[in-house]
């Protein structure tokens with residue numbers, strides 16, 4: 368049988384050109400071709416993030432967690448206050464990080480797993496918190512990979528702006544697939560990692576900070592952040608490469624940056640509106656397929672369901688061994704992650720290259736349909752396939 372198809376919420380399938388770039392001998396970080404490549408990546412990131420010229424892109428070796436840590440470490444000093452909009456496992460990670468940096472954290476949590484607090488509740492929580500003193504940042508997870516819940520960042524960014532509070536969004540399972548208008552919404556940090564919807568191997572933390580966020584770091588009065596995380600340490604390097612000059616602080620992951628250039632070019636060739644729309648259409652087709660197979664989603668309402676992954680409840684009588692049965696059929700999906708429901712659901716990633724290849728979605732739906740049938744919970748596999756065929760057009 369052919370290589371298994373990787374349909375987890377990251378790492379994801381990458382395009383043949385991205386894979387080829389990742390297989391080349393490692394470029395030197397001072398090589399002219401690499402300097403060009405890194406500079407192009409930084410400029411293209413602004414376009415993918417829909418960010419303005421005052422914003423600053425950062426590419427640093429590490430994972431999404433490092434990108435989260437960079438945002439928190441640079442923007443929050445001990446004793447400063449932050450509000451976290453909590454929709455799952457990764458929001459909890461943000462809270463833990465904030466506490467370790469000595470921030471005072473308040474949370475506004477979803478009432479139940481699969482939900483998200485509505486903006487009115489966030490507004491009330493923010494205003495209550497501000498009654499007690501200045502608030503530095505509002506943080507939210509754009510798509511929480513543990514629940515498949517997507518929040519709408521636009522009203523949250525607006526609330527933050529109106530209150531003079533910085534807004535920080537974890538886009539690790541969203542950036543380059545879910546609509547995010549960093550300049551239009553005046554958001555302050557949007558961060559991700561290479562292995563999710565950007566469509567490169569794991570290993571790069573990607574972050575864009577607004578001019579306001581950069582100024583907030585510059586104004587920082589107390590002790591600086593840990594050196595490797597410090598925007599002030601990295602900024603001269605990023606600016607040098609953007610101007611096509613090499614610079615050094617810590618060796619960039621050169622092979623991954625070369626692959627990132629290819630991935631960002633592919634994303635921008637389609638154009639951001641088309642890219643967002645393709646993910647939305649694929650997600651709709653998959654939702655139809657899941658319904659045909661008798662699968663219910665973890666997100667409580669369709670508008671809360673991410674376009675980048677599906678979190679699906681196991682049908683009655685089917686246990687988590689379904690994931691292994693799906694793997695036997697050549698498709699790798701992920702088990703549960705949210706501690707409250709870990710053994711009750713599974714997750715399917717659908718972002719990046721796979722969404723441009725309907726046959727990959729078809730293989731995924733067929734494998735899940737076959738596994739459900741083998742587990743004694745058959746759905747309407749033909750209707751599921753028809754949903755994907757309609758998407759493929």
Ligand SMILES: *Cc1c(COP(=O)(O)O)cnc(C)c1O
Nearest residue numbers: 430431432457510512539540560
């Ligand atoms: C994957 C993910 C992370 C963590 O990224 P790593 O690269 O595994 O550190 C953080 N937040 C969200 C929403 C994610 O999906």
